[in-house]
Amino acid sequence: MMAREQDISETYNPWPKIGWATTAGIVVVSAVLGFGLLDRYQQAGPTLSVWSAICRGLGISSDTESTAEPQPTLRTPTRIAWTNATLDQIKAGDAKHGAFVTLVCTACHGEHGISQSALYPTLAGMDAATVYKQLDDFRSGKRSWGAMNAIAQALSLHDSADAAVYFAAQPDSLPALTGDRAPESGRSLRQSDPAKRLIFAGAPERGIPPCSACHGPGGYKLGAPALQGQQANYIEEQLLAFAQGMRQNDVFEQMRIIARQLTSDENAVAAFYAAPVGAPRVVGIPSR
Amino acid sequence: MPIDDTHHVAAGRSEHVVAPIGPDETAQALRNGPIGALVVAAIAVALLFMGWMAFYFFLFLPRGPVG
């Protein structure tokens, strides 16, 4: 802090010099320490040359996967990935043609995809991406269930998209998964009903996220089906299939991990979803 | 010393500037320098520094090397 020169009108101004010198010092010292020194030393790795250290410091020589190591046999849960190409293909589906394609479905899944049977899921209103993925999993054998594999193999990718879009567009069906944000007490870990607690708050100590986060109400995950209004028996059977490893087409074992840990009183989630609270509707009776 | 009246206030109009104490009182208050302020500020900063050292060596480093 320079003392002021009091008697000259043009005050002596040392600050440009001080400012630029300090700036230069900071730039040089921080760059030398950061890039030239600290980045040379790697945790459980060799000390790098200065040039490598600079590259490492910039982030242009990342520690990529070594190709040499032996890897276990590749196992994949599905062929579908949510790339833009896949999503565009689904979006391009034609519901009119879908109505024709899905005539074959009505025997089991009910007219317009509203199932009358506890064995078969309701498809009406299900997210198109979900239907599309399941059809491809049946087609590729990633998921097995009776006649579905043969039926799916008979469908082209276009047909799958058409069918998916058709089912998604059916009214009076599974409610669309939307950002339901109306707050409601009891949607937390304080909930005493174990099924409701699991649905809205999950079970953190077991690593189980809330069902509703992906399956609604009030949540959504691409590829996850809406469950409100689904056949209870169907939900229970699928949970069992995931738990026993009969069904393995969930990406990164998400459902298998959860289903394996469910207790018997938590299986009531199926009943909860079959009879959604606050949205009274008669399951099983198709209405036009 | 001649006083240049146009230069000595910190605001553009006098009613917005206040000097609750005059120069003599100021000089009297500062006759030993701001020694009390130095003590208070130094204690505060010393605590900060020692706390930092304690955290670095007794909490952070024992938690294991990470890079």
Place this chain on the structure above:
Amino acid sequence: MADSITNPLGRPVSDGIIPEEEISRTENQWLTVMLSMLGVMMAIIVVTGATQALHPPSNVETIDPTTLHLGGEFAESNLGTAAEPDGSVTVRMIGEQYSFVPQCVQVPVDTPVKFRITSTDVIHGFLLPATNVNTMVVPGFVAEVRTAFSRPGIYESWHVGPGQSRAEGAIPQLESS
């Protein structure tokens, strides 16, 4: 403005009582002490950082989060702990809405461990309490943390998905034995 510049006390304010030089000197001394303190702290960071190779996790490595499960390093069958030829281990994990996969991994004590974690969807946070293992898992990037565990035990980690407007807090476990 000149008309308004009269002394608030009605008499001239002299600035000759406490010389400005004295004030500047006191302040410069204070600043010097403060800069020295900051310098000592920075020196400690640099010296320990160099001798113990401490860095924030900073592996700028990109990856497509949409196709992770179709094959490659982060395919389902490649996740978990893998032994490397040099005796170290690599732990590969996925952070996704709303859990880490796998949920429980085991690593040996006093062995270099390399965590390689990526996200399939949004940003997750991975931290092992009581250790310095802590990284953001940003979709599009592989987060890599290198460490070693000196104490056996079960480390519970948090799954922090910020602001996903859903309940969070799934805890995968990491056992070192």
Place this chain on the structure above:
Amino acid sequence: MKERAVQNSSRLALYHLWIAFGVFLPAVALGAWQMPMRSPLPAPLDDTNAYYTSVTLHGTAMAYAVTTFFAMGFGYAVTATSLGRPVRGIIAAWIGFVICLIGTVMAVVIVLIGRATVLYTFYPPLLASPWYYFGALLLIGGSMIWVVLMIYNMLIWKRDNPGQPVPLAMFAITATAILWAWAASGVIIELLFVLIPQALGITTRIDVGLGRTLFTVTLHAVVYFWLMPAYIAYYTLAPEAAGGRLYSDTAGRLTFIMLLVFSVPVGLHHVFQDPDIGAGFKFLQSFLTFFVALPTLLTVFSICASLEIAGRARGGRGLLGWLWALPWQEPMVLAVALSLVMLGLGGFGGFINMSYAMNQMVHNTTWVTAHFHLIWGGAVVTMYFAIAYEIWPRITGRPLRSKELARWQLWLWFAGMLIVTIPWHITGLMGMPRRVAAFDYSDPFVAPMGPLVIISAIGGLILLVSAILLIAILVRSHFGEGQLQAPLRYAIAVNPPRAIPASLNGFALWNAILLVLMVFAYGYPIGQFLFLKSSVPAYEVTHTATSGAGP
């Protein structure tokens, strides 16, 4: 005519400040609700979805609305009073006020209807409704009118008063405005080129690394934008209220210059644990961050010295006797002391955070939440309260009702904030993550944190009481009786500046230096995203999952 112009400036300031405090109270209430929500205690409306909506609203309101309106209102008041003439460009100022208000209302409404639960830091690839981003853009963009007006008012005053030092308060508020322009550049670019194009469906993928890196340009500097009005009060209002003089005018100018230069090129220390930035730049910005501490360390000494002058002039003797002799009944004096204590504690947390690898110990834990609540919610807001208690009587012409209530309010806030943040520091070191709505306290790992979280929840209630008291005092003072004629007055320095170097009377040099530092610290970290292939799909926080429309 001139009288009306002055009144207009006052009204302008008052409107801004009322909006700030009007938003403040409900935002505190949201915070107070979040505390029991994440504790083992029962909470009303225990819905984890609502928790995140509340966190988003609390953050957006506090970080953008309260601070921006307060800084703008305070800026207009400082301009009019420190320059001793009405604010020039009053119509533009009112237009800016309306734009900011519309933006605030838009953002708040969109969050309330659940279309923007993305937290105030935006968190790409989470994607909110475009209207939320437009709201934020209007609020931040509207405040740029204020930035221009501050610079304009300072420049024409310098033109009208050649060779004269710009009053310290005006110099400082202009530094604040320039800092805000630099700070806001990051979030504005992120909104315009990353978030809004995605929200409108113009782009199909979002570059998370780029978005985050741009936001860090704002993230640290914005805190100093919040902080600087408090520092202005430390330097120019507190010594006057204490009955003394500012120890050094030069120290004040240097402090604000250093705050301007060093608080922007350091934002990457908020993302030390991000995999998208090289370690070299993380160290570089950690190094720069150490210099941010310098103006604060200088301020601590300078303000203590100013208070010492006052205390000794009031008869304080001995090494520390001046402390007891200070007029503690003055809200401003009390506030400075409480504020400095919280600044010290919060600053300590900041030292831990910024220390390169040590950041790993506390990153993403409640330690960080505690740190910024102490700094902003403690040190800074306490000075906002004190400034309000100084300004209200000056603008409304009615005395403060009352100083005793004001002291209660300040003490309650101080106590509440310490009770909230000290447990958070501890749980943070225990590994409790931030931004988590629900903890299972039956888990043996989480259980020991329960009592600490309960204590902090009590602190939240105390803060709410204090905030209600604040509004009560302001309302009573606004509509009370009595007449008061006292302009807002600034402290004079021991050696009032007469002729000072051009560099301490303007910002050209410092803006040039800041530009160089920004290119050095951010050029590559932002530029790398031009060649990194790191874009990913976005995740809308509200979906309508029909007809196969993906994210």
